[in-house]
Amino acid sequence: MPPRPAQLAPPGRRRSISDPLAAALLPPPNETPAERERRLQAEDDAKKRSEHIDRMIRENERRQRKKKVVKVLLLGQSESGKSTTLKQFQLLHTPAAFHAERVAWRFVIYLNLVRSIRRVLEAIAPESDADGFEDDMDYDPSGNAPIIDISGRPSSSAGGIPGWDAYRRRLAPLAELEARLIRQLSDPEDNADHEATHLHYPAPPPYTNASASASRPAAHAQPPRGRGAPSVVIPGGSHSSPASPAGAGELSVPTGSNWMRAFTLGKLQSPKSAHSGELYGWWEDPQDPVHVILHCAPAMVELWRDPKVRQRLYERRLRLEESSGFYLNDLERITAKMYFPTDEDVLKARLKTTGVVEHSFTLTNRSEWRGVDWKIYDVGGARNQRHAWAPYFDDVNAIIFLVPISAFDQVLAEDPRVNRLDDSLQLWQSVISNKLLANVNIILFLNKCDLLKAKLDSGVRLNRYMTSYRDRPNDYSSVSNYFRTKFGAIHQTYTPNKDRDLFIHLTSVTDTLSTHTIISNVRDIILTRNLKSSSLM
Numbered sequence: 001m002p003p004r005p006a007q008l009a010p011p012g013r014r015r016s017i018s019d020p021l022a023a024a025l026l027p028p029p030n031e032t033p034a035e036r037e038r039r040l041q042a043e044d045d046a047k048k049r050s051e052h053i054d055r056m057i058r059e060n061e062r063r064q065r066k067k068k069v070v071k072v073l074l075l076g077q078s079e080s081g082k083s084t085t086l087k088q089f090q091l092l093h094t095p096a097a098f099h100a101e102r103v104a105w106r107f108v109i110y111l112n113l114v115r116s117i118r119r120v121l122e123a124i125a126p127e128s129d130a131d132g133f134e135d136d137m138d139y140d141p142s143g144n145a146p147i148i149d150i151s152g153r154p155s156s157s158a159g160g161i162p163g164w165d166a167y168r169r170r171l172a173p174l175a176e177l178e179a180r181l182i183r184q185l186s187d188p189e190d191n192a193d194h195e196a197t198h199l200h201y202p203a204p205p206p207y208t209n210a211s212a213s214a215s216r217p218a219a220h221a222q223p224p225r226g227r228g229a230p231s232v233v234i235p236g237g238s239h240s241s242p243a244s245p246a247g248a249g250e251l252s253v254p255t256g257s258n259w260m261r262a263f264t265l266g267k268l269q270s271p272k273s274a275h276s277g278e279l280y281g282w283w284e285d286p287q288d289p290v291h292v293i294l295h296c297a298p299a300m301v302e303l304w305r306d307p308k309v310r311q312r313l314y315e316r317r318l319r320l321e322e323s324s325g326f327y328l329n330d331l332e333r334i335t336a337k338m339y340f341p342t343d344e345d346v347l348k349a350r351l352k353t354t355g356v357v358e359h360s361f362t363l364t365n366r367s368e369w370r371g372v373d374w375k376i377y378d379v380g381g382a383r384n385q386r387h388a389w390a391p392y393f394d395d396v397n398a399i400i401f402l403v404p405i406s407a408f409d410q411v412l413a414e415d416p417r418v419n420r421l422d423d424s425l426q427l428w429q430s431v432i433s434n435k436l437l438a439n440v441n442i443i444l445f446l447n448k449c450d451l452l453k454a455k456l457d458s459g460v461r462l463n464r465y466m467t468s469y470r471d472r473p474n475d476y477s478s479v480s481n482y483f484r485t486k487f488g489a490i491h492q493t494y495t496p497n498k499d500r501d502l503f504i505h506l507t508s509v510t511d512t513l514s515t516h517t518i519i520s521n522v523r524d525i526i527l528t529r530n531l532k533s534s535s536l537m
């Protein structure tokens, strides 16, 4: 384009002609008055449109700044049910995502199953083989106090049960599978540098001890070393206590690990429906754990059905049914070739939390809550994890505190000297007396009521572990009411805010129907109170 003649530029704009934008904005050289009128009108319209857009952007930014985020913290000791409660929130609010992840839980469920079998084998082993087991009793991951019961071990447990060696041999491949599952869950990309597992692998389990009749050499049965071995990161704290190995062997995958993503990709993706015939054939992969599970399934079923085994577990007061990740009553279903976890299986799966896991939901189900962001923080409850809680206290709207009230006769996995109920009572007192939390809504879940009922029905007496219960009736209703009153009274005494309401629920968070009703109520209370206080309702 030829340069505009300098003399056509309006006075005062001469200097800006070198500016291409200013040059482009100059009126055409031979503009008629009508054209000028139209041009000025168009410029005016454009300016108005631009101002309108600017206003909209500012308004949007103002709304974004005002957008309400409601933050909820799940607190409670390890195995109190925090992650399970989070799973229930997910199932209620983002069911599609929950279902998409079900397939990944198959690996955790297999690992939970293999661990239970290992514990049965340890319990039925002859005393000579169970030298380590004597110590292992203190290591019982479920922390069942009766295992270290003062009554001592019945004399009939001196020898292994008949057929023990055969079970041990037939089930030996599970040891290698256990190590492989740990490795896969810890490090889904098989990256030796990946810091994923917080795992203390105990001495080789009894059924992997080399013996003349063992079907596999011990070296195969032990967790592989070197590149193939689980990357072991011993967290500070829990392993430093002299009695700490109690929690040994529990798998935890820390925040940010991509195990879930790794196991929901590709051919492992969840089908639309487990019965739609669209299942992908992971069982066609010879490396898939299902093959070892299938191979050992008959022996697992026989072992669990064996009356002699049950008798031995009874003598040793090992109530596996109450322990986390218990699937032995569903062996046929879980060991099937095309096994696909149900919602209930996923809720029962046990994977210890380390760090803090954040989940966000955008609520859409009531118009006044539309667009409200609901953030839930799930923390690790083991003692060495609790330091991570406090930074969240400044900025939280509500706390759901879980107490596993069935655990009155159990000890902490990380410290077998501490009764689990005592620990919960202390923890409760320190949380509700915290001044930073004075205006935070507190919801107490007295959890694991299903296990409490079963325990009381089986004759375990609360007053043996909690003398203050005295000679009150040992039935579920009396015991649960006692706990309700006790925790309520502690709140009343120690809260820095006497006007704060406490909401107490008796829960079994693995039960979906009742839990969904409770968490919907809890959600409504939290939202109503918090949105009202910020005058958004």
Ligand SMILES: Nc1nc2c(ncn2[C@@H]2O[C@H](COP(=O)(O)OP(=O)(O)OP(=O)(O)O)[C@@H](O)[C@H]2O)c(=O)[nH]1
Residues within 6 Å of the ligand: 076, 077, 078, 079, 080, 081, 082, 083, 084, 085, 323, 324, 325, 326, 347, 348, 349, 350, 351, 352, 353, 354, 379, 380, 381, 382, 447, 448, 449, 450, 451, 507, 508, 509, 510, 511
């Ligand atoms: N039967 C029964 N099992 C429960 C209940 N609540 C939780 N569980 C199981 O108890 C185990 C531990 O629950 P989690 O939710 O992992 O416990 P957590 O509080 O997150 O534990 P950490 O992550 O170690 O802090 C899991 O296997 C759950 O399925 C309940 O009410 N009844």
Ligand SMILES: [Mg+2]
Residues within 6 Å of the ligand: 082, 083, 084, 351, 352, 353, 378, 379, 380, 381
């Ligand atoms: Mg957890």
